[in-house]
Amino acid sequence: MASRPKGLKVTDFVERPCFGRNGREIRVRANFFEVTAVPEANIHHYDIAITPEVPPSLNRKIYKQFEFINCKNNNILPVYDGRKNIFTSSPLPFGEAASFEVNLQEDDGSTSSKRPPRTFKIKFKKVNEINMEELQRFLDGKSQLNSNILTGIMALDVLIRHQPSMKYVTVGRSFYTPEGSRALSGGVEVWQGYYQSARPTPGKMMINIDLSATAFHESGSLINVVLKLLGKRSIDDLRRGINERERVKLDKELKLLKIRVIHRGESNSKRSFKISKISPLSAQQTKFDDADGHKTDVLTYFQKTYNKHLTYPHLPCVIVKKDISLPMEICEVIEGQRQIRKLNEKQTADMIKFTCQQPHIRANKIKAGLEILNYRNNDQMTQFNMKVSNEMALVQARVLPTPTINYHTSSKDASFTPREGSWNLRDKKVAEGATLRSWSVLVFGTEPDFPMQSVQNFVRELVIVCSDTGMNIPTKTPPIIHKNAHSDIGESLKQAWIRAGNAAKSQPQLILCILPNTGVQLYGSIKCAGDTIIGVVTQCIQSKHMFQAKKQYCANVCLKINVKLGGMNSFLTPKQNPFLAEKPSILMGADVSHPSPGSNRPSIAALCASMDSKAVRYAAAIRRQDSRTEIIADLANMVKDMLKAFYKNCGRKPERILFYRDGVSEGQFAQVLEGEISAVKAACRDLDQTYSPTITFVVVQKRHHARFFPVDKKDSDRTGNCLPGTLVEKMVVHPVEFDFYLQSQAGLQGTCRPTHYHVLYDQNSFTPDSLQTLSYNLCYIYARCTRAVSLVPPVYYAHIVCSRARFHAHGDNFSEDSSVEGEVTFGKVLPELLKVMYFM
Known part of the structure; x- marks a missing residue:
């Protein structure tokens, strides 16, 4: 590690204390490419304002026109971020500030003089000169990050993105090309893209390059797109027109889509519009006043004016600005428009297939992307004197030792070390089996489709597997109730709850629900009623698994039921978990989930915390807060709830807190440090003025683009x-x-995708080895599967709790697609459930 002057503060967060040593040293390739030459001279930073305001894609066209007129003779090649910033390697010739007018021909290709070019005003103002030496000092660990360094990194980001963003469709830090695109269902296609970002690393800048993919609307004939949206096989299926339900669907899916008209020949084919709605009337029924003031319909108008005979006059028109009605058959969807609505299940599955690539294929595609990124022959990068290696970084890594997992001592395999991160339950019994005495089975479907015999067979197999796996189930034949899936779900659950209690003469513990499909509606209603109205643990089973009743499936269900009822599946020995074993310590995991784009629903914050010395049992706290707010508003009270629950369970206050926080971006680290860490401290003080446990706060990130590829087989x-x-x-x-x-x-x-752990605050003096080993070992005791998982369980559980809380909206269809929503009331999880892992 680089040496630096003693006492120099280089960060507000935690400095790397040293490097870890545990494990076997190996080498991996990382999708980072070294910047072999960083601009040494100062970079000139200008603010640019374009009026009237337009989207970045149009900003770039306006800027291109300006550059062509004003910069071609000055040998200066500025780079532009599409919004507010321009960077140059030498000063622009017009001083500290200047204004220009740029005329941009409207995008309609019209040869007539009816549509004059639009005029835009561009204002330039010099903001700063970026001292690039300061950036190098930061990389060498000799200077703290400041606004000059941040802007320097941003300038390099803009520099590598300038050329691709002028050529391709750009979204955030990625750009996309239609080459190699694949059609998904419903008029949507997925495009391959490349992500690139300038990243500061020890001693040097690196460019992180990765593949990305996103959904676009299919371009071409609007009628073909309509066929796909409605799931029709051919145009013959539309011979009778479309019904109102289909029209409403098209209205929603096509709104604001850009189209061009193709009825006036090649020279006028670029005239573009945005769809505002789909008319309720067909082209032959849509009437309006023509230029002479006579009533006419769209069919007749196109015949008279353009000698265009409409082939599909029975189809509705698309309505564009000023209530202009256009027949569908003269419209084409313009290429390169992102699909921003949530994809349906089929589209999502197809998207995953497209993006799911074996490591060597992904690595090769990333390398191939360097040709498209074209750093070598980039005039702007040459002028700034910036060079990037075309070789992936070769990085030292370590493989940490696998922990030993422990099951019940009566198991044949009571303690064992898994191979390659997965194992099974053969010859193993859960560490502590829960007792299931009072339960019932609720089948959502009628008896001919779900025969009583099949349900009984499944229940028998489940009871056998759960008993063999170490659970205690005195009630082997619970009551079975059939209900219609469209009935009042809360009422059905209530009846099942009463039947369970009456049959076992004790408080109902579980309702096993058998579902006819994978739809979110029924599942969400069950969880809402069970969690917030009745206060009973529910376990849902898909009917296809009931009919097969496989042992492996039943074993997986057993793992969930056991922890939901307070049992323990597996654990690590104190030796493998010294942080928890040495003194009373609590693990906390927090996450915030946000509604889908366009929805005004609240964001949901969840906190999960360990309730025992082995960190296998967890309790949860949930809060709703302003939509899209990332910092947890009521964290102090949530932490208090968890600390009280820990004290109730263990009889002692935790002396140490290890807090894992999911979903925070680098730009929010300072806010988290200020807001959330102080909230954890305040919670401790509120409980007892003298109570001051040591706190370590670690941000856990999955949304990043670092990927590692093994060098040796x-x-x-x-x-x-x-x-x-x-x-x-x-x-x-x-x-x-x-x-x-x-x-x-x-x-x-x-x-x-590896998980990125970043320590913001540490009073527990973790060494890299101690924190890395603890975090890795914890991934082996995630309760609902026999695999090591990708992130630490406290955070994983918080993520599940957030997802589950979305189902607690009463009387709701659990859809967040609509942008116009009434007030949604959320039920609260009943206190008795919050103490157990009801969410598993």
């Missing part, structure tokens, strides 16, 4: 991914702060 698993336990803390991490990447899971399909 012996360091890869059977999917070609790095082995579980692969840890990277050098070369591609923060220049000075305490962070690391850990890939704890085994590869199932595609390329594994």
Whole structure:
């Protein structure tokens, strides 16, 4: 690690104390490319304002026109971010500030003089000169991050993105090309894209390059798009027109889509419009006053004016600005428009297939992307004197030792070390089996479709497997009730709850629900009623699994039921978990989930905390807060709830808190440090003025683009991914702060995404080895599967609790697609459930 002057403060967060040593050293390739030459001279930063305001894609066209007129003779090649910032390698010739007018021909290709070019005003103002030496001092660990350095990194980001963004469709830090696109269902296609970002790392800048993919509307004939949206096979299926339900669907899906008209020949084919709605009337029924003031319909108008005979006059028109009605058949959807609505299940599955690529294929595609990014022959980068290596970084890594997992002592395999991150329950019994005495089975479907015999067979198999796995089930034949899936779900659950209590003469513990389909509606209603109205644990089963009744499936269900009822599936020995064993310590995991785009629903914050010395039992706290607010508003009270619950369970206050926080971006670290860490401290003081446990606060990030590829075959698993336990803390991490990447899971399909852990605050004096090993070992005791998972359980559980809380909206269809919503009332999880892992 680089030496620096003593006492120099280089970060507000935690500095890397040293490097870890645990595990076997290996080498991996990382999708980071070294910046071999960073601009040395000062970079000139200008603010640019374009009026009237338009989207970035149009800003770039306006800027291109300006550059063509004003910069071609000055040999200056500025780079532009599409919004407010321009960077140059030498000063622009017009001084500190200047204004220009740019005329841009409307995008309609019209040869007539009816549509004059639009005039835009551009104002330039010099903001700053960026001292690039200061950036190098920061990379060397000799200077703290400041606004000059941040702007320097941004300038490099804009520099590498300038050329692609002028050529391709740009979304955030990625750009997309239609080459190699694949159609999804419903008039949507997925495009391949490339993500690139300038990243500060120890001693040097790196460019992080990755593949990305996003959904676009299919371009071309609007009628073909309509056929796909409505799931029709051919135009013959539309011969009778469309019904009102279909029209409403089209209205929703096509609103604001850009189209061009093609009825006036090639020279006028670029005239573009935005769809505002789909008319309730067909082209032959839509009437309006023509230029002479006579009533006419769209069919007749096109015949007279353009000698165009409409082939599909029975189809509705699309209505564009000023209530202009256009027949569908003269419209084409313009290429390169993003689909921003949530994809349906089929589209999502197809998207995953497209993006799921084996590590070596992904690595090769990333390398191929360098040709498209074209850093070598980039005039702007040459002028700034910036060069990027075309080789992926070769990084030192370590594979951490696999922990030993412990089951009940009567198991044949009571303690064992898994291979490659997964194992099964054969010859194993759960560490502590719960007792299931009072329960019932609620079948959502009629008896001919769900025969009593099949339900009984499944229940018998489930009871056998649960008993063999170590649970105690005195009631082996619970009452079975059939109900219609469209009935009042809350009422059905209530009846099942009463039947369970009456049959066992004790408080009902569980309702096993058998579902006819995978639809979210029924599942959500069951969870809402069970969690917030009745206060009973529910376990849902899909009917296809009931009819098959496989032992492996039943074993997986058993793991969930056991922890929901307070049992313990597996654990680590105190030796493998010294942080928890040495003194009373609590693990906390927090997450915030936000509604889908366009929805005004609240964001949901969840906090999960360990309730025992083995960190296998957890309790949860949930709060709703302003939509899209990331910082947890009521964290102090949530932490208090968890500390009280821990004290009730253990009889002692935790002396140490390890808090894992999911979903925070780098730009929010300072807010989290200020807001959330102080909230945790305030919660402790509120409970007792003298109570001051030591706190460590770690941000956990999954939304990043770092990927690692094994160099030697012996360091890869059977999917070609790095082995579980692969840890990277050098070369591609923060220049000075305490962070690391850990890939704890085994590869199932595609390329594994490591989890990024970043320590913001540490009063527990963690060494890299102690925090890395603890975080990795915890991934082996996630309660609902026999696999190491990709992130620490406290955070994983908080994430599940957030998702579950979305179902607690009363009388709701659990859809967040609508942008116009009434007030939604959310039920509260009943207190008796919050003490157990009801969410599993």
